[in-house]
Amino acid sequence: MKLYLMSDDIALRARWIGILSSLHPTTLPAFSLDIPSPSIVMASDRVLTDVSDEILKKLFEQRVMILSTTPSFSEAQKFLALGAMGYGNAMMHESHLYSVYQALEEGKVWLHPDFITMMILQIHDHNNPKEKSLEMLNVLSNREREVALMLGNGSTHQEISDALDITVRTVKAHSSAIYQKLDIKDRLALSLLLNK
Incomplete structure (x- = not known):
């Protein structure tokens, strides 16, 4: 399954590419719906800020993980309710990023254990x-x-x-x-x- 990394932050994209290079990801510097199906998308919450819920639902037809530099439980709930398959910290440990990819590839949801407990x-x-x-x-x-x-x-x-x-x-x-x-x-x- 093809991996897309969506972020307007050059340093963040570079970090993700460095960690996930073995998966040969395609990077997107801005929001896009032009992603072939089926794909896995790891997207910065910043590129989704001004996107309507209806458009987000279309994006979430893919297997999408939202990564935030300032994660919050309320934001996680919002994205998950719209159909995202995961939510976490954009600066999470590299082993967790691989876990995210594996979970989404298997069709599973990925959340930080603290968020699961809160839910x-x-x-x-x-x-x-x-x-x-x-x-x-x-x-x-x-x-x-x-x-x-x-x-x-x-x-x-x-x-x-x-x-x-x-x-x-x-x-x-x-x-x-x-x-x-x-x-x-x-x-x-x-x-x-x-x-x-």
Whole structure:
């Protein structure tokens, strides 16, 4: 899948090109809809500032990651609601930029873990998950069920590790098993499943 880097900031584009050079990206110095489908686009939020929501929706028919030099949760929500597949810091570590590309290539959403936690907390019903949703967890072991409920509440891997007195590595292993058994991609999808 072809990669496009869209930014009006020369230094930022140069940084992205340096990091992602092995993917042979095409750079765009301004907003453009002239991108063949299917493609992955990593776009600076600055080039999207004056673009209408309707035009953004057209851009987001591609697999688009928005990168911001000043990330905010409200901006992430706006772009994700319009159809972007990811949101993050324009200066994120190079390994994260590769993770972004891989996630989008696989059709997955990419968000910083802190943003995922904030989204989960917004949708979470703090009283109790719905009874019907709890029945779906019957395919899990008792420990996986405990981990799933904590993940669905917005707990981080470290918080679950501390609460259940298990290693973070074990929490991650349980998380992978949970996602596989429930046929979901991540903890945001788990939270949505538990609270629908």
